[in-house]
Every structure is written in C-alpha cells, then in structure tokens.
C-alpha cells in the first residue's frame with residue numbers, strides 16, 4: 507500500500523525532537539508487544555540526533571526490552587571509525603551507550619576502517635539486511651537536507667533511483683563528507699512507518715517542494731507501507 511504523508515507541526519525543533527522521541531519509544535513498545543522484536547532505522551542530522559538524545563532521557567526508555575530492538579541506519583558517512591562525522595558514533599553518544607542494547611543487534615554500516623570501498627561496505631550492509639530476513643523496518647527515521655536529500659540520496663544523483671539493491675555507495679555527495687553508504691529508496695519504502703524529521707526556516711522551501719510532489723527531490727518519494735509522517739516545526743512549515 508502507498509501511504510500519503512501526514513504532517514504534524516510542532517512549535518520548535520526541541521518539541522519536534524521530544525515528540526518524535528516519545529512517539530518512537532511508544533512505537534517500539536507496541537511492536538515488541540506484537541511481534542517480540544523491533545527493527546528501527548536511525549538517521550543522522552540535527553533533529554535526528556536531538557531525537558535520540560531526547561529518547562535516552564525519557565522515562566519511557568526504561569520500560570523497553572532493548573535486547574529485542576535491532577538498530578539500523580539509513581545512511582552513513584564512509585570515513586574512519588571514531589571520525590566525528592560518523593552517524594553511528596553520534597547515535598552511540600546520544601542514545602546507544604545509554605541503553606542496555608545487545609551489541610549483536612546494532613547493525614552499523616561499514617567504515618574505511620573495515621572496508622576498502624564504499625561499494626564493499628554497501629554490499630556488506632545489504633547482505634546483513636538479507637541475513638536478518640530483510641525485515642520490513644518498523645520505523646525508519648529520515649532527516650531532510652535543505653537540498654531535499656534524505657538518507658544519502660541526493661537530487662540529481664543516479665543513486666536516488668537505484669533499483670534491485672538494498673544499499674548503495676554514494677560518491678561526490680554535495681554535503682561533506684563526499685563518500686557515503688545509503689539505503690536505497692526501495693529499501694526505505696519497504697518500512698512500515700517512515701518518519702521525516704525537519705526543523706528550521708532553511709528547510710521551509712524544500713519541505714513544501716517535497717510535500718507538493720517535486721519528484722526531483724528524494725524527500726518527495728519516501729513512503730511507509732503503513733504510515734508516512736512528517737514531523738516538522740513551525741519554521742519549516744511556513745510554505746505549506
């Protein structure tokens with residue numbers, strides 16, 4: 507099923523992060539009650555990391571069996587382990603190190619420390635997804651760049667439309683660092699719920715472009731099979 511986006515507007519970036527964190531924790535609890543395992547895809551980016559910090563600080567986090575929660579990423583910067591640009595390192599500090607997660611349920615994308623190329627890291631990630639039964643991710647969160655990128659799918663890049671693969675290498679990213687690994691649009695759109703989080707006046711035009719269907723913008727094309735949510739602040743909502 508293709509879902510149309512529901513848009514929820516909050517007062518400011520902090521409210522977006524707090525509300526998204528609460529929604530995430532409740533959703534994880536629901537999914538665990540229903541099927542005993544949850545597969546959650548994290549995003550980097552300003553609001554994405556603020557959301558993880560809010561989740562770690564929430565009293566709701568204590569009620570979750572984190573050993574049954576599988577953590578994935580929508581994209582990653584292909585740099586060395588420990589590089590401050592790594593999305594997984596930022597998530598580690600914001601959330602993962604503060605929760606009793608099992609290390610074997612954290613599915614990090616590869617880095618230059620372990621892989622000779624972004625292609626090899628992408629292939630390995632696709633293999634890891636397949637080895638886990640190609641789960642329909644329960645929640646997949648995405649930040650939105652001011653150019654309309656989501657994950658590391660950039661406007662005008664061939665990778666935006668790649669078919670037949672779950673993960674790809676990305677070169678010449680207009681936003682540094684230039685080399686990345688990303689889930690494909692196909693993999694993103696297999697998720698049950700896709701949540702786009704964005705805040706700030708700099709995102710207002712692109713939020714409108716995506717929601718009004720500018721197909722050149724990768725953010726316009728993401729859809730969950732059960733639900734698509736745009737969780738944005740008032741400044742990002744001024745053009746819709």
Ligand SMILES: O=C1O[C@H](COP(=O)(O)O)[C@@H](O)[C@H](O)[C@H]1O
Pocket residue numbers: 549550551552553554580581582583593648649650651652656657658681
């Ligand atoms: O490079 C990236 O940027 C986007 C959005 O970041 P923001 O700081 O403008 O919110 C993020 O979604 C993506 O995961 C990341 O790699």
